[in-house]
Amino acid sequence: MKIALIGYGKMGKEIEKIALDRGHEIVTIIDVSTDGSFDDEAFKSADVAIEFTRPEAAYNNYLQCFNNNVPVVSGTTGWLDHLEDIKSRCENDQKTFFYASNFSIGVNVFFEINRQLARLMNKVGEYDVSMEEVHHTQKLDAPSGTAITLAEGIIENLERKNNWANETTEKADEIAIKAFREGDVPGIHTVKYESSVDEIVIHHSAKSRKGFALGAVLAAEFVKGKTGFLSMKDLLNF
Numbered sequence: 001m002k003i004a005l006i007g008y009g010k011m012g013k014e015i016e017k018i019a020l021d022r023g024h025e026i027v028t029i030i031d032v033s034t035d036g037s038f039d040d041e042a043f044k045s046a047d048v049a050i051e052f053t054r055p056e057a058a059y060n061n062y063l064q065c066f067n068n069n070v071p072v073v074s075g076t077t078g079w080l081d082h083l084e085d086i087k088s089r090c091e092n093d094q095k096t097f098f099y100a101s102n103f104s105i106g107v108n109v110f111f112e113i114n115r116q117l118a119r120l121m122n123k124v125g126e127y128d129v130s131m132e133e134v135h136h137t138q139k140l141d142a143p144s145g146t147a148i149t150l151a152e153g154i155i156e157n158l159e160r161k162n163n164w165a166n167e168t169t170e171k172a173d174e175i176a177i178k179a180f181r182e183g184d185v186p187g188i189h190t191v192k193y194e195s196s197v198d199e200i201v202i203h204h205s206a207k208s209r210k211g212f213a214l215g216a217v218l219a220a221e222f223v224k225g226k227t228g229f230l231s232m233k234d235l236l237n238f
């Protein structure tokens with residue numbers, strides 16, 4: 001496949017390696033530090049664009065891809081204010097957009113375990129739930145997109161929780177998410193249920209960025225020939 005990379009930071013560079021290993025061609029790289037542009041023929045020739053940039057840049061990049069009819073796979077977090085607009089462009093204008101707050105296969109298994117645990121806890125009233133996430137110090141958004149997806153998975157399945165809160169909360173119907181920023185940590189997420197007598201903890205720790213990058217390339221292979229708003233649920237078929 002011909003892949004356009006948008007964003008050539010930590011993730012863009014990992015994705016490039018995995019895409020080349022899997023026999024794909026990188027036709028252009030668009031970043032503030034490279035020469036690639038949305039107006040180039042190389043970009044227009046791409047089968048798919050893989051976008052990992054910054055929260056404030058992502059939405060405009062998606063529109064540029066849509067204008068050129070290039071399907072988008074994006075992992076940038078912190079842009080979800082525009083989610084409904086992107087979904088309606090996919091539906092009404094037959095655009096292709098694949099989004100995951102976390103492309104790691106392991107994290108997506110973890111998302112399913114989290115939902116299932118919340119369903120069980122819905123029948124067991126004495127446990128309260130809280131969350132922690134740890135990431136590298138350059139991460140711009142907090143809590144992480146992955147932590148927000150985990151919180152949403154709990155809220156959908158645990159009737160006593162209606163919202164999440166950054167850091168701490170006094171409200172019984174909110175899930176507190178504590179965010180820590182340390183060193184070069186690629187991503188650690190912990191969900192803890194605590195009662196007066198015990199605690200149950202589920203935990204995912206990424207060893208490197210490779211798992212995210214591989215998932216993004218698998219998603220790029222998956223979108224070929226498809227339209228609409230797609231996610232890891234479509235890819236993994238859980």
Ligand SMILES: NC(=O)c1ccc[n+]([C@@H]2O[C@H](COP(=O)([O-])OP(=O)(O)OC[C@H]3O[C@@H](n4cnc5c(N)ncnc54)[C@H](O)[C@@H]3O)[C@@H](O)[C@H]2O)c1
Nearest residue numbers: 007008009010011031052053057075076077101102103212
């Ligand atoms: N979904 C996932 O699985 C997953 C995994 C890791 C990181 N992320 C997210 O991906 C994003 C990128 O992460 P990273 O670690 O590669 O960050 P990074 O800071 O290393 O790289 C971001 C790159 O985007 C470039 N950039 C900024 N504005 C741009 C624009 N307008 N057009 C093109 N390029 C632009 C920067 O110059 C930089 O090279 C972040 O939002 C992060 O939270 C998601």
